[in-house]
Amino acid sequence: MKIALLEVSHWHVPLYVPALEQPGIEVVAVSDSDRLKGSGIATRLGCKEYNSVENLLANEQPDFVFAFGRHPELPRIGKLLVERRIPFSLEKPCGTNADQVAELRKLAEAAGVYVAVPLNFRMGEVLDTLSEINGTLPTDITNFAVRFIVGPPSRYINAGASWMTDPAIAGGGSTINVGTHFIDLFLLLTGKPVSTVSAMMSSRCHGEQIEDHSVVTMRSEDGTVGVVETGYAFPSAADIKREFTFTIGSRKAYVQGGNDQIAYRLRDQLELGTQTRRVPFDTDLFYPLFVDKVLGEMAAGVKPFSGLREAEDMMRIMDAAYASAQAGGAPQLVQNSSPVRE
Incomplete structure (x- = not known):
């Protein structure tokens, strides 16, 4: 080939x-x-x-x-x-x-x-583990919160991509760069269109024109709420590149992830207590799989x-998030968000 x-x-x-x-x-x-x-x-x-x-x-x-x-x-x-x-x-x-x-x-x-x-969080061991814990990829999400904080914007400047600090070219900061994955993941797990979005963004950490901290709140048409927090605030080094933690609840299980470990509690088997699994969270590993x-x-x-349909659905939410941030966090309706779950 x-x-x-x-x-x-x-x-x-x-x-x-x-x-x-x-x-x-x-x-x-x-x-x-x-x-x-x-x-x-x-x-x-x-x-x-x-x-x-x-x-x-x-x-x-x-x-x-x-x-x-x-x-x-x-x-x-x-x-x-x-x-x-x-x-x-x-x-x-x-x-x-x-x-x-x-x-x-x-x-x-x-x-x-x-x-x-x-949109690589659709593959890898994190999603596989969610499927195993729930018996299948959960469609009955009750709560969803992700925090993904990566290193400073200087990483892009040092990599020869200083345009990533210019919102006129990049389109924004951490939200459009790394928030994409988790907005898409929320759509995948709920299988429902997002109807309303609100967002707050800040550039206090580094003072660039792009946001370096962002909180996006989504509400699906069935009332499920998802929160995606991203930023360029993590003091990255060779030993650890980012903070990645999440909580995803379904009717069957309450799942928490962080530090290459997933901990979960089964709602109908509380006598088992909290169970854990080791799962690699290094997102760089997804690209060869892709x-x-x-x-x-x-x-x-x-x-x-x-593909492009999933990217379009994600970007409809992205557009609403930036519009909300510009409006001081006022909720924005999402146009034409219609994920199709196979």
């Missing part, structure tokens, strides 16, 4: 590379308009380097593309690939607002092009486990 990587200066690309060095995969080209990391990645993978997406696509015919880039550029890159009928993965959030994602989704669906989006999964899906001719 011939693979191309677009805009490889993105900080997630190194997490993909080991999975692309497997037998049966040939990376034929990379593009890097930022001219920061393309040469090193091309050398490692033994492939050609191009200085733009357009130049690569004019000279190569890959079987599949992993596309990255600055947030406003993602819809344009996606359209170029749809026009050429090339199946691809598009880095989240796929744009800076839901309408951009919706337009790309419609084009891809009309063309019948496979498009995956790495590579294997999407290439397998594309080869099998099945639709993506996470």
Whole structure:
């Protein structure tokens, strides 16, 4: 299978590379308009380097593309690939607002092009463990709260992505960057559209234009409430990168996660007390799994486990969250949020 990587200066690309060095995969080209990391990645993978997406696509015919880039550029890159009928993965959030994602989704669906989006909390041992504890992936969520606090914005500046501190380019801060995963996870677990969103955001920690602390509260149409707290406030170091804790309750179990451990109590078996399981929480481990999964899906001719429709539903909530924060936390109605649970 011939693979191309677009805009490889993105900080997630190194997490993909080991999975692309497997037998049966040939990376034929990379593009890097930022001219920061393309040469090193091309050398490692033994492939050609191009200085733009357009130049690569004019000279190569890959079987599949992993596309990255600055947030406003993602819809344009996606359209170029749809026009050429090339199946691809598009880095989240796929744009800076839901309408951009919706337009790309419609084009891809009309063309019948496979498009995956790495909303990676739909895979991995955390979700598997939730399914095992509840007997199946729970559909009867009673409460949902996630705290995901990562390192400072300087990480992106040091990685050559200073644009991530500019809200006009990035679309925002921690909410649109890392909150995406947990908004999507709430949609997955409830299986219901979100009707109302309220949010408060702050930039007190680092004083950048983007928010470095955010609390988003969602209410699904059946009354379930979910809270997603994100930030760039964690003092990251080599030994520990972030804070990731959560509480997810269902009719069957009350589940708490943190520090690579899940603790749970079964509501109808309280005599068992609190039970625990060791589960890796390192989100970097999800990316090789994502590579294997999407290439397998594309080869099998099945639709993506996470694609543009899921990204659009998530971004509808994202748009409402930023509108609410701008309005001082006033609740905002969500337009056209309609997750479909298979």
